Amino acid sequence: MATTAAAGTAAMIVPRNVLGQGQTPPSEEFTGALIGCGGRGPGTFKGMGPNVKQVAWCDVKYKDRADGKQYYTDYRHVLERADIDLIAIATPPGWHSLISIAAMEAGKDVLCEKPMTRFISEARAVADAEKRYGRIYQIGTYGRFSGNRRIRKIFESGLVDKLDTVLIQRGGKKVAQWSGMVQYDVRDVPESLDWDMYCGPAPLRPFNPHRNGGSHRGYWDYDGGGLGDMAHHHLDRFCYEYGRDMTAPCRIEAHAPPAHPEATGMWGWIEFTYPDGFVFVMDSGEWGEPYNRKEQKGLSEADILATLSEEDSEKVKAMPEPEPLVSFPDAIRTRKQAGGHAEASHRVAMLYHLANVAIRSGRVINFDPVTEHVIGDPEADRIVNQPMRAPWRV
Amino acid sequence: MAVNENLKKLVDQMPDPDSRRMFTKDMDKEKIERAVAEIFKGGAVNFQGLIDILGVPGSAENVKPHYALHCVLNHALIVKDEKARKTFCEILANALGGDYPDYTKAYFCQELQWAGRDEALAALGRTLESDTLCDPAAMALVTIGGDGAADQLRRALPGAEGARRLTIIHSLAALADPKAAGDLEKALGDDDLEVRIAAGTGLAAIGDARAVSALLKAADGKSGWERIQACKNCFVLAENLVESGKASDAKKLYEAIAKWNGPQEQHLKEIAQKALASA
Numbered sequence: 269m270a271t272t273a274a275a276g277t278a279a280m281i282v283p284r285n286v287l288g289q290g291q292t293p294p295s296e297e298f299t300g301a302l303i304g305c306g307g308r309g310p311g312t313f314k315g316m317g318p319n320v321k322q323v324a325w326c327d328v329k330y331k332d333r334a335d336g337k338q339y340y341t342d343y344r345h346v347l348e349r350a351d352i353d354l355i356a357i358a359t360p361p362g363w364h365s366l367i368s369i370a371a372m373e374a375g376k377d378v379l380c381e382k383p384m385t386r387f388i389s390e391a392r393a394v395a396d397a398e399k400r401y402g403r404i405y406q407i408g409t410y411g412r413f414s415g416n417r418r419i420r421k422i423f424e425s426g427l428v429d430k431l432d433t434v435l436i437q438r439g440g441k442k443v444a445q446w447s448g449m450v451q452y453d454v455r456d457v458p459e460s461l462d463w464d465m466y467c468g469p470a471p472l473r474p475f476n477p478h479r480n481g482g483s484h485r486g487y488w489d490y491d492g493g494g495l496g497d498m499a500h501h502h503l504d505r506f507c508y509e510y511g512r513d514m515t516a517p518c519r520i521e522a523h524a525p526p527a528h529p530e531a532t533g534m535w536g537w538i539e540f541t542y543p544d545g546f547v548f549v550m551d552s553g554e555w556g557e558p559y560n561r562k563e564q565k566g567l568s569e570a571d572i573l574a575t576l577s578e579e580d581s582e583k584v585k586a587m588p589e590p591e592p593l594v595s596f597p598d599a600i601r602t603r604k605q606a607g608g609h610a611e612a613s614h615r616v617a618m619l620y621h622l623a624n625v626a627i628r629s630g631r632v633i634n635f636d637p638v639t640e641h642v643i644g645d646p647e648a649d650r651i652v653n654q655p656m657r658a659p660w661r662v
Numbered sequence: 663m664a665v666n667e668n669l670k671k672l673v674d675q676m677p678d679p680d681s682r683r684m685f686t687k688d689m690d691k692e693k694i695e696r697a698v699a700e701i702f703k704g705g706a707v708n709f710q711g712l713i714d715i716l717g718v719p720g721s722a723e724n725v726k727p728h729y730a731l732h733c734v735l736n737h738a739l740i741v742k743d744e745k746a747r748k749t750f751c752e753i754l755a756n757a758l759g760g761d762y763p764d765y766t767k768a769y770f771c772q773e774l775q776w777a778g779r780d781e782a783l784a785a786l787g788r789t790l791e792s793d794t795l796c797d798p799a800a801m802a803l804v805t806i807g808g809d810g811a812a813d814q815l816r817r818a819l820p821g822a823e824g825a826r827r828l829t830i831i832h833s834l835a836a837l838a839d840p841k842a843a844g845d846l847e848k849a850l851g852d853d854d855l856e857v858r859i860a861a862g863t864g865l866a867a868i869g870d871a872r873a874v875s876a877l878l879k880a881a882d883g884k885s886g887w888e889r890i891q892a893c894k895n896c897f898v899l900a901e902n903l904v905e906s907g908k909a910s911d912a913k914k915l916y917e918a919i920a921k922w923n924g925p926q927e928q929h930l931k932e933i934a935q936k937a938l939a940s941a
Contacts, residue, residue: 350925444686451683525691529732655804658832659856
């Protein structure tokens with residue numbers, strides 16, 4: 269049945285992956301599937317552009333309507349369909365890396381909701397898959413698209429090696445809102461929900477409704493609290509403008525009470541220090557005293573140019589501005605890399621993941637931006653790369 | 663064992679959940695850390711005591727001891743007290759053989775995943791024999807890593823069936839254990855599709871040139887999800903071979919991939935052709 273339905277659709281619209289890179293299909297229309305159909309799902313799908321015909325819906329809560337033609341509970345069956353070009357992912361983040369990678373393996377392009385993944389190693393794997401398979405990947409947040417390209421240009425020149433810059437972002441992280449329950453009742457799994465599939469790569473826990481349906485953000489198994497929900501929005505533009513998506517911080521310190529082993533909770537501020545001296549601070553404004561170690565400074569184009577020699581400064585001024593970033597709808601048409609591609613998004617995601625490593629470990633984290641591992645603290649490094657429950661792997 | 667009153671008082675210093683049953687109000691860092699440090703000072707007696715006062719998972723009486731146990735174990739890492747960390751983990755490992763509910767034992771596995779090292783391996787290895795605890799035990803072993811963890815998994819493999827067999831093959835693959843290469847190659851012919859895929863993943867990660875023909879065979883004639891994953895395993899092996907200087911073996915894989923014509927494989931074909939052109 270599924271094969272018949274797929275063949276019928278394919279007769280109308282030739283999927284791009286059948287034609288290969290650089291070839292124009294007879295139709296500018298694409299076919300897409302949405303995996304994770306709750307709250308953000310339809311909005312994420314819409315972000316793929318106007319010419320995308322939705323041919324499949326997949327959600328672990330569709331046990332009561334899965335027909336193997338339009339509705340699915342298992343994304344693997346969606347990815348088996350050769351008549352689908354694009355995948356929009358709006359599942360809880362525990363699934364993001366797995367589905368993103370598998371979709372690219374199957375030749376699909378991907379628009380994935382933030383946060384990019386649960387852990388640093390998962391995001392690295394997505395970026396590696398994007399490179400290996402030459403597919404389009406875009407994270408579902410777009411702050412960088414309005415970033416200052418004149419500042420970006422200075423960092424892209426590669427001439428900046430020493431900064432005296434401090435950027436402090438205050439508020440907007442929904443820390444208390446997206447905390448997890450430390451006391452809960454174990455309930456029966458609703459009949460329409462495939463709970464084992466919902467947990468996926470995370471440990472299979474007894475069911476509690478708070479772990480499902482938006483409030484999943486409050487559990488380390490699936491997400492990273494308010495940071496998981498909000499940080500990519502706040503960080504995307506900053507990382508683009510200041511070239512922080514080409515590197516990573518080397519020292520991370522969190523001010524927070526001891527973290528719970530399963531439920532996300534409160535934190536006050538996190539201070540990131542980059543190898544070039546750039547200091548970035550996120551202050552939640554929701555717990556403890558506000559960050560007061562340093563004042564914000566050195567952020568303007570003139571401030572940054574002033575760190576260069578006169579000769580280098582002139583070189584930068586003579587350089588053209590970076591090209592405007594390519595939107596997902598344009599990227600899938602032109603096969604140019606999307607603005608929020610996986611490698612850049614990984615560097616953005618690394619910040620909130622490292623923040624959570626510091627919060628959860630209760631220790632100052634020294635991080636190697638090249639190997640992407642914690643230095644001198646093997647137990648903290650375990651939070652960089654958590655194993656997945658069988659059979660899930662990236 | 664009777665838990666001493668002083669420990670109970672210290673555990674009671676942990677925060678109370680708020681009206682949403684969360685730790686979002688009155689999180690007094692100094693107060694929590696003082697109590698945690700005090701419990702920690704009590705050493706093995708208090709470590710065992712924390713285990714003994716755990717309540718039913720999720721219940722009100724479990725909230726404080728559950729949190730305190732994790733904080734005290736993590737405190738050993740914060741103050742870098744290796745002796746205390748080892749002692750606590752030995753106690754947790756012993757508790758895996760004790761009379762506790764499986765969900766509580768899963769919590770012990772989780773804590774050993776957080777802070778355990780060699781002292782936890784044997785107990786975690788024995789726990790692989792449990793149908794309900796095999797997953798958390800295996801995840802802890804993979805996290806601890808190294809030859810000792812792989813030894814435990816390999817030892818458990820012959821007696822494992824069904825979901826446990828999948829978990830163990832999956833974990834050996836995650837560790838990319840070269841000593842498991844023979845078992846993984848055998849598992850490529852398993853009846854369980856996920857076991858076959860996991861075995862291929864492991865062989866690709868190990869990156870031994872002897873796996874070239876086995877992985878190509880594993881992809882041959884397959885369709886759907888298994889074919890997608892088997893193709894990925896071929897690519898990963900090819901990349902690992904190139905990285906280890908075995909370009910001629912990688913070439914065999916790329917030459918085979920360049921001939922693939924599956925409905926979702928045009929992009930794979932192009933990548934392989936590019937790899938061959940740049941070789």
